[in-house]
Amino acid sequence: MKPVRIVGGGLTGILAAFQAHRLGARQIELHERLDRLGGVALPKLENGREMREGCIYFGPEGDPIRTLLEEHGAIFEDFDNRFGSVSPGAYGPVYLDDFGGPALPATKTDLQPLSGNSLGDRLDCYEDALAFPLARYVRWHVGCAPSKLHADAAIPLAINRVFPTGIPLDTLSASKRADGHANELFGIPRSMWNYSSNVQASLPVGGFTSLIDKCREALDAIGVEVNERSLARPNKLLSEIAPDEVLVWAASPMPLFKAVGLEAPKAPAKKFATYTFEVDWTGAKPFYVQNFTTDGSCFRVYIYESRGATLLTAECVAETESDELAKDIRFLLDGFEGELKICDQLYRSIKPRWLYHTVDTVNKLGELRTALGARLGDNFVAGAWEAYAKGAKFAEVEADLQKAFGVRMIAKAS
Known part of the structure; x- marks a missing residue:
């Protein structure tokens, strides 16, 4: 089995080490530039309390990421997944339980086809009554026009689905069931839709600090060589990587652009x-x-x-x-x-925050993948740089590792 070198000790890098081990790898190195693992998943502690920046959850029992972490000693506790949203309304704010996206007045479920890959193109699918307030929200939140951002930025912005409040519920339900495009762009509050897949979620017992500590113990137990305060220099690393070695880049991809002679993208200065x-x-x-x-x-x-x-x-x-x-x-x-x-x-x-990718960023990340693939072939595994959701990251890294090792799919992310 090929040896594996992983750059980046955040949750993606840790999971990549567990995934590689599950697939049969036994020579695994993990390099992290800071003095401990965890990346953005590791919150700052104040008097032992976790200062969490953003709400990171795991799925209920059976979730692939949770299952893999449990196999390595992590313990989770379930909770009722409660959330809501506040949207602009004609007579004041609209408070909505069981829906984390915008609720906006609309008159029809008709949608235009998606004509491009920008967030502006995605918003143009809606009628103006929905598109205009969504564009205003994007400018307020990120400080740039929707046309600059990639369409997938809708996910971290929480506007990937909109609840059109002026549409009868049975009409909206029928539209979502009959049309995949409508199902992708429109949402219905969970309690109105009898939607149950996210009713339960989970968090690690003892918090994220305890989770990362257990992961570190598990990595040691399965023989992963963990190197903290280890700054990977792309030029040196790419020149010394062995022909049969798998390189997983789970850290920021920005340093790689110069190493392969490509111009790096510029993230929104926000x-x-x-x-x-x-x-x-x-x-x-x-x-x-x-x-x-x-x-x-x-x-x-x-x-x-x-x-x-x-x-x-x-x-x-x-x-x-x-x-x-x-x-x-x-x-x-x-x-x-x-x-x-x-x-x-x-x-x-x-x-x-490295969340709201521009069209230019996604295009240039594609060029970077192509360049590194030409250099290392299937032995290069990107750390799912573009994906926002943990499940999507997990599935992409799993698929690329399986391709590198030449094995069939054995796991799916929900």
């Missing part, structure tokens, strides 16, 4: 602010709310428990004063069951 508070909250936990009104600065609120404390993370499109942020948070939670008291601010972070 920084986001994240604030974490200790709170008293009588509603559901965990719970998150997406904001599509473009009012204020907060686009998502996430409430969760860590070490016996209830914490609230507010993700914002820009820095904001504490009084204004508290007002934004209360506005987003006002239409949902639960009483809120905001206590101490525990954490603040200002940084860009």
Whole structure:
């Protein structure tokens, strides 16, 4: 079996090591530039409490990622997956339970065919009553026109499906059942649709810090050579990689462009602010709310428990004063069951996010894959750079590893 070298010790890199081992690899090296594994999945700790930037969940029992992690000692606890959204309405904000996307007035389910690969092209499929507020939301959230972003940016922006509130539910249901294009672009709140696949979700017992610690123990137990504080230099690495060695690049692909003589893409120059508070909250936990009104600065609120404390993370499109942020948070939670008291601010972070890929980025990542494939063949495995959802990343890396090892498919992501 071919030896495997993995660059990047985030969750994708860790899972790639477990996947490679499951496929039969026994010589596996994992290189991480920081002093511990975890990447963006590893939250900062304040007095033992996790300051989570974004809401990362796992699936219920049977989810392929969860199953693989459980095979290596991780323990998960299920919870009722509760969420909601706030959208602009004709007479004020529209609060909606069981739906994490925008709910907007519409008059018809007719859609135009998708004519290109930009987010602008995707929004142009809708009638103007839906397309215009969605485009306004994109500009507020990311700071650029939808035409600049790739269509898949709809997923991290949470606008991949829209609930058209002016359409009779039976008409909308029939349209979704009969037309795959409509099913992809329109959504219905879970409770109205009898949709049950995401009713349950799970989180690691003890939090993400405990999960990563268990993963590190498991990697050691199966003989993976973990190298922390190991900065992979692409030119050197590509020149020394053995002909029969599999290279998995689960880190940022940006350093690879120069190494193969390609121009690197430029991500949108946008920084986001994240604030974490200790709170008293009588509603559901965990719970998150997406904001599509473009009012204020907060686009998502996430409430969760860590070490016996209830914490609230507010993700914002820009820095904001504490009084204004508290007002934004209360506005987003006002239409949902639960009483809120905001206590101490525990954490603040200002940084860009590698989530909202431009059309140029996706095109150039394709060129990079082609160049590395020409150089290393099937022995090069990209870390599912473009994908946002964990399941999609997992499935892509699994398929590419199987191709590298010449084995048949043995697992699927849900």
